[in-house]
Amino acid sequence: MDTQKLSTEELILEAAQAVFLEKGLAGARMQEIADRAGINKALLHYYFRSKEKLSALIIDRAIGVILPRVMAILETDQDLFDKIRQAVDQYLTFVSRNSFLPLFIVNEVNRNPQFFFRNVVAHEKPHLDKFRRQVDEAVAQGRIRPVSSAQLLMNMMSMLIFPFLGKPVFQVALGLSDADFEREMESRRIEVAEFIIRAIQV
Template sequence: MEKGMSGARMQEIADRAGINKALLHYYFRSKEQLFKLIIGRAVGNLLPRVLALLEADVDLFEKIRHLVGEYITFVSANSFLPLFVVNEINRDPQFFFKSMVSSEKPRLAGFRRQVDEAVAQGRIRPISATQLLMNIMSLAIFPFMGKPIFKAVLELSEADFQAEVARRRTEVAEFIIRAIQP
C-alpha cells in the first residue's frame, strides 16, 4: 500500500512479512494476485456496509449521518487508502476496477428513489442521488488525500489532525444536510 503495485517488490514484501520470497509466490503466485487480494479486502470491508446503509429503510438525513460517520471512521483507520486508490486508478484503471469491483455492479435504486421522492416532496432542494453521493464522498475523502498539506499549512500535529477528523464525522453530515434543506 505504501509504494503502490508498480513500486513494491515481492522481495520487499516478503522481507516486511518476515517470510521468504518463494513462500510469498507460492501463496499468491504474482504481485497482481496479491494486489487483488489486498484491494478486495480493503474495499470488501467498506463497500458492503456502505451499500447496505444506502439501501436501508432509514430517513434520508439519518442515512447521510450514518454514511458519513461510517466512511470517515473507516478511512481514519485506513488513511493510506484514498491516495493509494487514486494512484492505482491513474496507473492502470482497467486493472484496478477489475480487481476491486465484482461482476455485479450495485444499482442503488432505493437510494436514488429516496432522494427523488425527497426532492418531489420539497423536503430537500433539487439534487440528483449521484450528485449527493459525490458530495458526501468528496467531503469525506479529501482531508485524507490532502493530509500533508493540511498539517503543514494549518500547523496541525497528528493528534490535532485526528481531532479535526473526529469532528468531521458530524460536521460533514450536518453541512450536507443544511445544503440540501430548502
Template structure:
C-alpha cells in the first residue's frame, strides 16, 4: 500500500468515526502511520483531503452504476441491481451522504464540478429505456425522471438523515443497520410492484 492509499484508508476510517467536523488531521496521520507534515505535504487541509476521499470513493461507485444503467437488463433488474449496489456502497462509506448535503450548502462549486465529471453516473440510457418499456406496456405510464427521483430518494434519505430517522422511529444503531440491509431488496420490490402493469 503506497502513502496515498494509506492516507485514503485512514481518512475514511476517521471520517466514518468522527464525521467531517470532528475529524482532525493529526488523527488521520496517526491512523495512516505517517507524520502530520507528510499528510499536509500530500493534502494541504482537511477539506481538500475530504474531497479527494469523496472523489476516490465515487470513482469506485460510478462505473458500477453506469454498468447497471447501460446494461441490456430489464428495467426491473436494473432497479434491483441499483438499490443493492448503492446501499452496499453507502454502508461501506456512510460519511458520504451527509458530506454531499454539507457540500451542496457550503461548497456548491465542488458538487457542480463533480456532476460535470465525464465518469459520473449517467442515467440517459436508463431514462430512454423507461420510455420504451412504458410504450411496450411493461410498466405503467410514469415520468422517467420521477421514477429515478423515487429510487434515489428511497435509497439515499435514510443515510443522509440517519439521526432523524433513528430518533423518529426509535431504533438503535444495530436496528438501523439491519433495516438498511433489508432495504437492498425491499425498496426494489416496492418500486417494481408500483410500476409494473
C-alpha cells in the first residue's frame, strides 16, 4: 500500500470517527464524511463502499488492539494484583487516545446489536480460563474476599469505561476543562487498580 493511499484512508477514518460520534451510524451520511475528509464522495466510495463497513472497520480495529492486550495480561502467570494494575493501565492508555470509542460502541450496540456482534466481535473469542481459576483459588485460599471472576472483571471495566461515557456530565458537575478531565483520567491509572485491590483484599 503506498503512502498516498494510506494517508487518504486514515483521513477518511478520522473524519468518519468524528461524524459517527456526532450523528451515530444511523444519522451519519457518506457525503458528510467525504466533506469532513476533504475529498469527493466518489473517492470515499472507492475506499469504503458503505458507512456500515466504515463503522465496523473503525470499531474492529480498536477492539482488535485493546482486547487481545488486556486478555493477554489476564492470562499470564503473574500475581492477581499485578494483573489488575497492568490491565487498568493498558486500557486507560488506549481509551485516552481513543476517547470517542466507548460512547460510540455503546450507542451502536443499543441501536443494532446484531450488526455489531455479527460484524465486529464475532471473530474475537476471549478465553479467561487462567484468570477464572486464579480468582477462584485466591478466594479458596482466603487471599481475597469471595468474588466471582465475572463480577471482578465487570467491576473493573465499569470503573474504567463509565467516566468516558459520562464525560460531559462530569465536566459540568465538577467544573472540569478538557485538560482537567485528562489529568483525572491519568490519576485513575492508580486509583482504579488500588480501589479494586483494596475492595477484594482480606
